[in-house]
Amino acid sequence: MKIIIRVLAIVSVLTIILISGFNIRLSANYDTFNLEEVKINQSTNSIKVSWGNIGDEYHVYLDGEFYVTTSDNKITLDNLLVYNPYEIKIEAKEEKELIDTVVIQTYTNKEVNNKDEVPINLEEGISTGIFTSSAAKVIFENVPNDFDTYTLYKDNVEIGVLKKNNASYVDLDVEPDTAYRYSIVGTVKLTKKEKEEITEQLLDDEISPDSVDLDEIKNEFELARSIKTLKENKANAVSAAIDYDDPNPGVTFVYTTFIPMGVFEYIPYVPLLGFDVPFTSDYHVYKGDDRGFDPYVISSDYRTRTWAQVNFPENRSSVVRFSADASATSGKHKETGKWKTSAADKSGMHISSKIEQFNKAEFTVYHDATNKLHEVKAFGKTYKAPGITYQYRATVYRTGSFQIMGYHDRAPNHEMSFSPMPGEKHIRYNTSTKKIEVIDTTWRPLFQDKLEGFNWLIGPPVYGQKNISEQGYWK
Numbered sequence: 001m002k003i004i005i006r007v008l009a010i011v012s013v014l015t016i017i018l019i020s021g022f023n024i025r026l027s028a029n030y031d032t033f034n035l036e037e038v039k040i041n042q043s044t045n046s047i048k049v050s051w052g053n054i055g056d057e058y059h060v061y062l063d064g065e066f067y068v069t070t071s072d073n074k075i076t077l078d079n080l081l082v083y084n085p086y087e088i089k090i091e092a093k094e095e096k097e098l099i100d101t102v103v104i105q106t107y108t109n110k111e112v113n114n115k116d117e118v119p120i121n122l123e124e125g126i127s128t129g130i131f132t133s134s135a136a137k138v139i140f141e142n143v144p145n146d147f148d149t150y151t152l153y154k155d156n157v158e159i160g161v162l163k164k165n166n167a168s169y170v171d172l173d174v175e176p177d178t179a180y181r182y183s184i185v186g187t188v189k190l191t192k193k194e195k196e197e198i199t200e201q202l203l204d205d206e207i208s209p210d211s212v213d214l215d216e217i218k219n220e221f222e223l224a225r226s227i228k229t230l231k232e233n234k235a236n237a238v239s240a241a242i243d244y245d246d247p248n249p250g251v252t253f254v255y256t257t258f259i260p261m262g263v264f265e266y267i268p269y270v271p272l273l274g275f276d277v278p279f280t281s282d283y284h285v286y287k288g289d290d291r292g293f294d295p296y297v298i299s300s301d302y303r304t305r306t307w308a309q310v311n312f313p314e315n316r317s318s319v320v321r322f323s324a325d326a327s328a329t330s331g332k333h334k335e336t337g338k339w340k341t342s343a344a345d346k347s348g349m350h351i352s353s354k355i356e357q358f359n360k361a362e363f364t365v366y367h368d369a370t371n372k373l374h375e376v377k378a379f380g381k382t383y384k385a386p387g388i389t390y391q392y393r394a395t396v397y398r399t400g401s402f403q404i405m406g407y408h409d410r411a412p413n414h415e416m417s418f419s420p421m422p423g424e425k426h427i428r429y430n431t432s433t434k435k436i437e438v439i440d441t442t443w444r445p446l447f448q449d450k451l452e453g454f455n456w457l458i459g460p461p462v463y464g465q466k467n468i469s470e471q472g473y474w475k
Contacts, residue, residue, distance in 0.1 A: 045082060401472070
């Protein structure tokens, strides 16, 4: 009997120890954040966040400033601004030792409007990035779409689809201290009003409306979130760098358009009054840029390029600068066989509506560049080729976030990149050109959109637009 009692006592003590130990590990059953368990809910003036227990306390930071220490695995951040970007960092600690860190980048909601009065756009689109050094989670909300699924992209490469009612994705295939861009694209059919406007435009140009299937024309809406995963706890080696000339922190956005082909022939045909009528033109052979996408902005071959730079001096308002350039287009005369060069018109490339405040900067870039070599004639009427058209509105915050909203047409190729300042410039040897180059390693790609039919460069401007909303952090 004494033996049995002693055994029972030992078992009871072990049970208490095991249960106690299990409960401790239940609140810290892994030593890294599981992003599947990180939940977020936004209102117009608050953000609620919850996560799995992995430590005994958590240090929370809001936009780089210490916010609170808590032992709960959830928090509500109140008194926030409406539709404002916020970065929330949570450090998990156990016995005062740092276990893991997760960063959440998101927006509060917009004020509720009458949906019937709001046009289809990305004004209410919100992308949320949640990431550590080894995993990333992205959540997309309020992206227009007439179909059941969105197309999902990682670094501008299609990787799958997301269901319309669950547009979130967890990525475990990431490296520490590495930039990634995630986006989804929704497709929307033309509205009745848009069809009427296009039909009216075709008739004005003496083009038969029957020649265009308006049901096949669609607008696309792309919402993107750019992130940079966290560094590992161990120190990372940093290569030697050359400082930028401008010491004030900020960001540069570069928007490039280019024709991917080399030398190519194009003889435009447009249905006039129900007939396929060949347009007459002195130039049917052109030189393109013969290049692919270039997120590091090294190539000097392009149709047009614009730079928008925002700096945040320490004790005064932000400063916005803008510049634009256009490369000449070369066409081969069909009678003489000689090449003629004509520069694109830069008068339609400009910036306006600048707001330079201490905490943020806002501006709008307009772009409509045409070239006379692309003009064509039919029945004695000259048709001016559609210009390369895009427009975007940017809001850049001192805290590091940015949002770019706009649209572009479907020709030619469009791409955009950004780089923080001060950044790093590195020297490398280019094996192709056999030259030493100084490159900006901090350039990070935004969208890269391919040509959708070269005829839209010269033919009638009837095609769907690509609408974009880029959300991320430049710091």
